[in-house]
Amino acid sequence: MPNDAIEARNISKIFGQGEAAVRALDNVSVSISQGEFFTLLGPSGCGKTTLLRMIAGFESPTSGQILLDGADVTELPPNKRPVNTVFQSYALFPHLTVAQNVAFGLQMLGKPRAEVAETTDRMLALVKLDQMAGRKTSQLSGGQQQRVALARALAPAPRVLLLDEPLSALDLKLRKEMQIELKRLQHETGITFIFVTHDQEEALTMSDRIAVMSAGKIQQIGAPRDIYTRPVNRFVAGFIGETNFLAAEAANGRVTLKGGGPTDATVESGRSGAVTVAIRPEQVRIGAPGEGSLPATLRDLVYFGTDTHCYLTLADGSEVVVRLQSPASGDVGLEPGAEVGLSFAPGAAQVLGD
Known part of the structure; x- marks a missing residue:
């Protein structure tokens, strides 16, 4: 059996014709492993749902192939593909009970009555709704309906x-x-999950790997930690969490911030000139004036409970956000207008690609 559950090969999708044509997917290729929790992440209109609908069979590609377990299913209708879809609206049958909703698909497949009953009971236990089997879905909360x-x-x-x-x-x-x-459900069932979201936290929390999408293309694929700590370009860095973008100059393999001071970021020896450095807010340190390599003025503080966000301005007018863990009192000992020195955690500064 092939290791890839799903493979999309050079998928393009164009809606409309002529000047009104919209390229929703632009030569997208991705392989998703058996038993993987894989997330398609991006803003509205990036193509993530279109790609999901291609895998489900609800949309046909303008060009390219969809393979499932190594077999080409590009032309197969949805009911001939061994995949199921959970939609945002849930699409439950309000006139049926919880158990009847779960059993419906099995009955349509012509499964024996005993098998339908056994599978329904097992699925309800899996989603912890076995005590609500006889209720109508209209009597359930949103979270319970989603479990059904x-x-x-x-x-x-x-x-x-x-x-x-x-x-x-x-x-x-x-x-x-x-x-x-x-x-938990994905781990217990071992089924390949492909999840679509625009919520970065959801993607980071649940995924084995993430594909970040923009303008019909995949910008980066990787494990959540890699996507967060080593984004390949400005779009990924800006879309995944909060990021400081600082202007810098590269020369002889070294990178110096225009706002003052060197960094430990490196570039290939042949690269020189203006570059952009990305630094996550939690990787910036605040010290007394003169400490660190970057003088700054504290403009504002915003308390978020576990964290306090400090908004600072550098000498060249650039703005930097620093995230500090809030002490028990909530007072981080800083006041707006304070002059401070900034430094970065080792390896925190990264030069971004185009």
């Missing part, structure tokens, strides 16, 4: 489960709880 949708999609044991922003309608606390639940 997951159980229904998992019941036929698909090779791949596609999830199209299924958490976006939930409140913050429930969304965080369901992030953990989704990862």
Whole structure:
């Protein structure tokens, strides 16, 4: 059996014709491994949902191929592909009970009654809804309805489960709880999950790997830690979390900030001239005036509970955000207008690609 559950080869999708044509996907290629939790992440209109719909069979590519377990399924209709989709709206049947909703797909496949009952019970136990089997879905909370949708999609044991922003309608606390639940379900079932979201935290929390998309192209694929700590370009750095972008000058393999002071960032020996350095807010250190290599003025502080965000201005007018862990009192001992010195954690400064 091939190691890749899904492979997209040179997929392009153009909607419309002539001057009104929109290129939703532009020669996208990606391989997703068996049993992987893979996330397509990007802003609205980047092509992530279009790619998911290609895998499901709801859209046909203008060019390229979709392979499942090594077999070309590009021309197969959705009902002939061993994949299931959980949509943002859940699309449950309000006139049926929880158990009947889960059993529906199995019944449509002509499974024996005993197998349908056994699988339904097992799926409801998996999503921790076995005590609500007889309730109508209209009597459930949003999180419970989502679990029913997951159980229904998992019941036929698909090779791949596609999830199209299924958490976006939930409140913050429930969304965080369901992030953990989704990862648990994926781990327990071993099914390949392909998850679409615009929420960076969701992607970082749940994924084995992330594909960051923009303007119909994949900008970077990698593990969450790699995407966050080593973004390949300014778009990825800016989209994943908060980032300081500082103007700098490269010469002889060294990088010096225009706002003052050297960095430990390096560039290839042949690269020189203006560059952009990215530094995460939690990697910046605040010291007394004269400490560190970068003098700055504290403009404002914003308390976020566990963190306090410090907004500073450099001598050249550039702005820097520093994230400090809040002490028990909440007072970080700084006041707006204070003159400070900034330094960076070793290896924190990174020169970005174009």
